[in-house]
Each structure stands twice: as C-alpha cells, then as structure tokens.
Amino acid sequence: MTSRRKVIQSIGLATMAWPMLSTESNAGTPPMPVADDKEYWKKIRDQFSLARDKVFFNPGTVGAMPKVVVDKMIAHLQYIATDVADWAYKDDNKEEFISGYNNLMGIRTKVAKLINADAGEIAMTDNVTNGMSYVANGITLQPGDEVITTDQEHSGGQSGFMLKAKRYGTIFRTVPIPKPAHSPQELYDIIVKAITPKTKMIMLSHMISGSGAILPVKEICAEASKRGIFTLLDGAQTLGQIRIDVRDIGCDAYTGCFHKWMGAPAGTGFMYVRADRMKDIWTTVASGRWDNHEDEGFRFTQRGTGSFPILKGLEASIDFHNEIGPDRVYARIKFLGQRLRDGLRANKKVKFYSPLDESMCAGISVYNVEGLTGAQLQEAYWAKGRMRPRSQGDKWGVRHCTHIFNNEDEIDKAIAIVNSL
Ligand SMILES: Cc1ncc(COP(=O)(O)O)c(C=O)c1O
16 A cells, blocks of 8 residues: 555545635646635644644744654564565665665655656755755865855855855855845845855755745846856755745755655755756765766765665655645645734734745744743743744744644634733
C-alpha cells in the first residue's frame, strides 16, 4: 500500500463532502473546502498528536509532526533494527538502511514537483543552513566581488557569506529594509538601488523570519538576471506555508527545509540550483561523487551516513501536505493569520512589525504590546492560556505563527489574552 493511500485512509478525505470555494467553481477543478470549514479542519487537527491542553504557535522554529509522519519513522526504525542483516550491500541506490549514499530519487522527485523544478536540480540536505553554506562556499567569487542582502537575514542564511568575506576578501553588504515593510515596491526599490557594478550575487529570504514579510523575489530576480547577478533565496519559512514555484520566481538557487511548516522531522532540508547553474557550485561536503556531474543533485545529496527513518518521515509529510493540497494549506494558514492580525490591530497598545500590506503576509505575525518585552509577552501567553508563540527579544515582541493544526477558538483566545494585558 502506498503512503498516499494510507494518508487518505487516516484522514478520511475521500469520504467527506466539501462545500465549494466560490473561486474554484470551474469545471474540472477539484472541490475545495473553504478555509473556515470547521468540520474539515477539525479532522485535519485530529491527525496531529499535539496535546489538547496546550496551543502551539511556533512552527517558524520547528513544526508539529502529523501522526502518520511519526508512524512511518518508527516503522522504518523498527525495520532496520530487526532486519539489517538482510542488507547485502549492493550500492545500487535501492537500499534504505542508511541515507547519504542513496540518490533518493523518489523523494527528490516529490520535492521537485512541489517547487516546480526537475529532480536533478534538487539536493537533499539536513537543513537550510547546510544549503546556504553549500552555495556560499561553493560559488567562485573574487576578492572585492559583492554579495548583497537585507539587514533582516537569519544567521543560518547569511553566515556562510560572512565566512567567505573574512577568508577570501569578498564583500558582504547588508541593506537596511523597514520593519514593518510597507509595500513590495518599497522593498524592490531598496534592493535594486543597492546593486553596484561589483554585485555578483543577491541573497535574500523569500519570507523574513523576524517579520513574516514576503519579499518581491520574482521582480528582484528578474532585474538581477538582466544584470547577470546570481540570485539565492532562503526559503526556510516558505515550504509548507506559501506556494513556491522556482521557475516562475526565476531564481538561480533556493534552499528550504521540511522541519518547520511541512511537519517533517528535524534534520530535513533541500537545495535547488537551476540546472545550468549547478556547474558553478563546487561541492562542499565531499564524498565519492564530489566531482561527478551526471546527477548534480546527487553530488550534494551524497554527504555520508545519515538516518533513513528521518527521510521516511519527510516523505510522509510531503504526502500528507499534498493530500490536503498546498493551496488549501496556504488558504487556512492565511485565514487564521489574518484573523489574528485583524483582531490585534484593533488594540491600540499592539504594535505590528509584520508588513502593513496584507498581500505580503501569510501565517507569521510579529507584534508587541506596549510596555512589555517579548519574553514577558511570551510568558503571559503561557501563564494565561498555555499558548506558545516565540519571543523575538526586548523590542520586537513575539512571532506568532498560525498553522493548519490551529483553529479559530485558539486565535480568538489569543486576542482576548492580549486585550486583557
Ligand atoms: C530565514 C531563515 N533562514 C535560515 C534558518 C535556519 O534554518 P535551519 O535551522 O533549517 O538551518 C531559519 C530558521 O529559523 C530561518 O528562519
């Protein structure tokens, strides 16, 4: 039985009748449950083991795994523990006892489909930091060549470029962007204006983790491409939240992870490099295929012994996500995120650091309450509602993420807690 069929059975999607979204009424389009269909989303919530007496609002750090993900991992761990003697090592990429030597074509094909790439353009990594470091370390830049980015990048995205600058004399330049951001045009203008004749690369978060701002990456990549500048996007916060289409975006490279919004086990990520740019990236973690260009994605995926059960969990998380449907997942995340923002914006003591333009927001809301530090607000949420958003430090309040395992009552209770402070 395929894992896809198992998920269908476990959720019971096949037996549920869905009201149609008004925008989805074209013939041939599958029926979609609306983002506020409580019965449907309760059924999805039941697929998670999350304790009922606590509320999880922090998949921006690490996600909650659906039960099917955990079951798949346990089953495979058990299989290895029991039957490892069956393994007559053949080096034929079909064995599933250890990862790191297998080309993982099945999983890479699923990942490629999710982001509209080819499997050969996908390497499996352990996280976003790996992928960003692979590109930073692997690309050839001369002393004085410039990489530009914003002043709101995550250390896992930017540190590889800092290291390169210190070691090789390249320039890593951060460009300040507002927080909150006001519009896509504003951010586009700031980034494009920062380009100089020395700029060889633009590295940006697709979605800024400290504000939830979705950057106008398609427009920036188009301009960079005209000028021959390599574009690298950090998608740590996007996969499993908003749709990614690397062809449409037009970037040269994109990294992401599955352990935040996709609900996969920790230690799962990917790196996409467009086929014609793969040759520009030297291997960083080198094993036997370090200089083998027959399957470029495999060159990076081969990175020494790793855990296959983790990959079984990862694959189950993709099947689960696809079974619900990426657009449906996004619609629910956005619906809950906007409900939270709309509710909190009515409170004059709440200051938002997420963008003012809703088209730049999805499931991440960053805000503070006048007179409180982020740690105090985080603590108040726990004390009053056993709710777990994440502090952003003294000034920036909390990052409050909404996902498909959350519901309207939790959002309304969170708003009531803030109003009571
Ligand atoms: C924008 C961004 N980049 C990179 C990272 C690091 O991700 P990972 O821990 O998967 O390496 C994070 C983690 O929160 C992030 O938000």
